[in-house]
Amino acid sequence: MTLAAHSLKCYNCFFSWIRFSFVDLLGFQMITREAPVLRDASGRTDPLAVPYLVFGGVGRAGVMAVQSLLYAVLLPFRSRQRAEWIKQMYTAGIRSLPLISIVAMFTGMILALQVGLEMRRYNQEVYIGSAVMVTLLREMGPFMTGIVLTACVGSSMAAQIGAMTVNEEIAALEIMSINPIRFLMAPRMGAMVLMTPVLSFYTCVVGVIGGGVVGKTQLNVDWGQYIKLAMDFADLRDLYVGLFKALIFGIIVTAVSCYEGFTTKQGAVGVGKATRHSVITSMLLILIIGYIITRLFY
Numbered sequence: 001m002t003l004a005a006h007s008l009k010c011y012n013c014f015f016s017w018i019r020f021s022f023v024d025l026l027g028f029q030m031i032t033r034e035a036p037v038l039r040d041a042s043g044r045t046d047p048l049a050v051p052y053l054v055f056g057g058v059g060r061a062g063v064m065a066v067q068s069l070l071y072a073v074l075l076p077f078r079s080r081q082r083a084e085w086i087k088q089m090y091t092a093g094i095r096s097l098p099l100i101s102i103v104a105m106f107t108g109m110i111l112a113l114q115v116g117l118e119m120r121r122y123n124q125e126v127y128i129g130s131a132v133m134v135t136l137l138r139e140m141g142p143f144m145t146g147i148v149l150t151a152c153v154g155s156s157m158a159a160q161i162g163a164m165t166v167n168e169e170i171a172a173l174e175i176m177s178i179n180p181i182r183f184l185m186a187p188r189m190g191a192m193v194l195m196t197p198v199l200s201f202y203t204c205v206v207g208v209i210g211g212g213v214v215g216k217t218q219l220n221v222d223w224g225q226y227i228k229l230a231m232d233f234a235d236l237r238d239l240y241v242g243l244f245k246a247l248i249f250g251i252i253v254t255a256v257s258c259y260e261g262f263t264t265k266q267g268a269v270g271v272g273k274a275t276r277h278s279v280i281t282s283m284l285l286i287l288i289i290g291y292i293i294t295r296l297f298y
Helices: 003-026 049-072 079-094 097-120 125-166 169-175 180-217 223-233 236-262 267-297
Strands: none
Touching: 049 180, 049 236, 079 125, 079 180, 097 125, 097 180, 125 169, 125 180, 125 223, 125 236, 125 267, 169 180, 180 223, 180 236, 236 267
């Protein structure tokens, strides 16, 4: 066999592996399946049950997140799902603006007041603008946005999908050969991926305004000087890292909430448990992943 023929054969094998891998990833899988048996023949709980449940849940949630992201790319080209996508963007973005505005305003005011009071001891309170701007861009803007969306949007996703699961509506979709991930999770994932960075930037803007109000009224810092120092110390990398964090937080909230909804059991009680678990897990992951991203970029 010549070198060219051997190279062509390797290329075809690699292309086939890639193609079938994506087919398997996008393939239709039953969500409403029976839970695995985690007890041995004597009825005792398997000691590997907890690691199995934890790592198995993480793996299934990750696969569902990747699937929904791939399906979300096609949302603008599907007329039926485009309307649901726009509805979810309205729910995640516009309806969350009042709460995010209040949280962002007082976050900026608290940051400016606490930092300004300490810097006043050294006659450096004029630099509160730079401290508020950098803190909001790097950390507090994406963090507060993720927390608010977890409480408002993520809990709603888990409750809605959980109610559909216990009422066997998800099973009905599977019987009709409709992929629940494409039909339910993809519009929500597409909406959160777009709206979370936008809301994070909006949080930073409102927070900086709130800090300026405190600087003007309580610390006697001129508004023009406040904005000038805030813009001088801000870096584009801070903005990009903050938006990247917000994007990851949006994916985390959607993946965790939808996974908890799809795996809901025990009727109405299970819906409450799934909602609580989704909020707790999302908040913990936002804290941990936020630190990891900051550690990698700074």
